[in-house]
């Protein structure tokens with residue numbers, strides 16, 4: 171374990187000083203593209219400004235034969251594109267793969283100044299983060315990179331989930347975590363065959379009604395309630411991230427056609443504390459942007475509570491409900507998020523500004 175006083179010292183002579191706080195940059199949708207897919211790659215420059223994060227994916231979903239083309243394609247796109255307010259991330263290959271070392275030694279010197287975050291798949295424990303942390307520092311120092319590249323870990327093994335707290339606290343570069351439901355399901359030996367989302371077999375059934383003779387009528391029709399397979403893991407991620415001042419994200423929803431269930435999963439994650447999710451197809455960006463932006467109703471209510479609470483102490487009644495310091499703090503989370511998003515999204519700013527006008531009228 172590093173001494174607390176050394177935690178924020180660079181891990182290589184000449185590497186940039188680690189950040190003390192992870193910037194709260196909007197990242198409602200992390201949009202995945204395969205830089206070796208020419209049709210997809212051609213669409214990326216025009217997507218700048220329409221999505222918070224563009225992520226060049228080098229790992230799974232890129233064919234083994236295309237790994238080099240994907241890496242080189244990402245370098246070309248990054249060098250040729252002005253990303254403006256949109257962040258550029260990449261997902262490198264896993265640490266045990268034959269490609270990851272070349273991913274890092276190619277990307278950092280070529281586009282290190284443009285890369286905001288490197289997503290590391292299949293992280294098992296703090297040792298994986300320590301390895302990337304030191305290597306990035308060496309590469310940054312060699313290339314003269316001026317701002318540290320941040321690290322995002324995907325939780326997609328049982329060991330990773332068990333070690334989630336030490337992963338979050340392993341480096342000042344840690345930006346956040348995403349759920350990797352497909353690999354995680356396989357590693358845990360869950361009996362599912364999907365990429366994220368629910369399952370009709372994972373349910374709770376209503377108790378049987380009483381029959382006339384006082385016994386349970388187990389043949390009566392009973393409602394079933396589908397449960398969320400991912401609740402435990404997401405909640406665990408959210409706590410670990412909050413504890414370390416970094417950001418939790420949902421992850422992929424593979425049923426691209428089912429936009430309704432996708433929205434439900436995204437909203438569950440938003441309500442539980444996640445700041446964003448992945449988008450695998452352009453149609454998921456709009457869903458993510460909408461779901462991970464506080465609604466007009468929530469902001470209206472939050473601003474009323476802030477106004478009613480005055481100096482922030484005590485308790486007041488609003489619409490028949492008690493509001494106090496703790497509900498005020500929840501409202502301030504929403505108000506702060508709305509302000510961050512309005513700063514980069516003019517449509518949202520206009521929507522939130524209109525609430526103020528309505529209130530002032």
Ligand SMILES: CC(C)(COP(=O)(O)OP(=O)(O)OC[C@H]1O[C@@H](n2cnc3c(N)ncnc32)[C@H](O)[C@@H]1OP(=O)(O)O)[C@@H](O)C(=O)NCCC(=O)NCCSC(=O)C[C@](C)(O)C(=O)O
Pocket residue numbers: 201202203204209210211213227230231324326349350351352353354365366421422426449450451452
């Ligand atoms: C699902 C696929 C195959 C459907 O691709 P398609 O071409 O069949 O779809 P489409 O509806 O026909 O596409 C319409 C248009 O949109 C384009 N397009 C389509 N997708 C994109 C995109 N992402 N970005 C930019 N453009 C895109 C596509 O090229 C096409 O262009 P066109 O109109 O000119 O013909 C395709 O969208 C895709 O490959 N998406 C990315 C998949 C991906 O990155 N998967 C890895 C992340 S999930 C994961 O790794 C799991 C995890 C965490 O590891 C774990 O749980 O363990």
Ligand SMILES: [Mg+2]
Pocket residue numbers: 230291326350352353
């Ligand atoms: Mg995976």
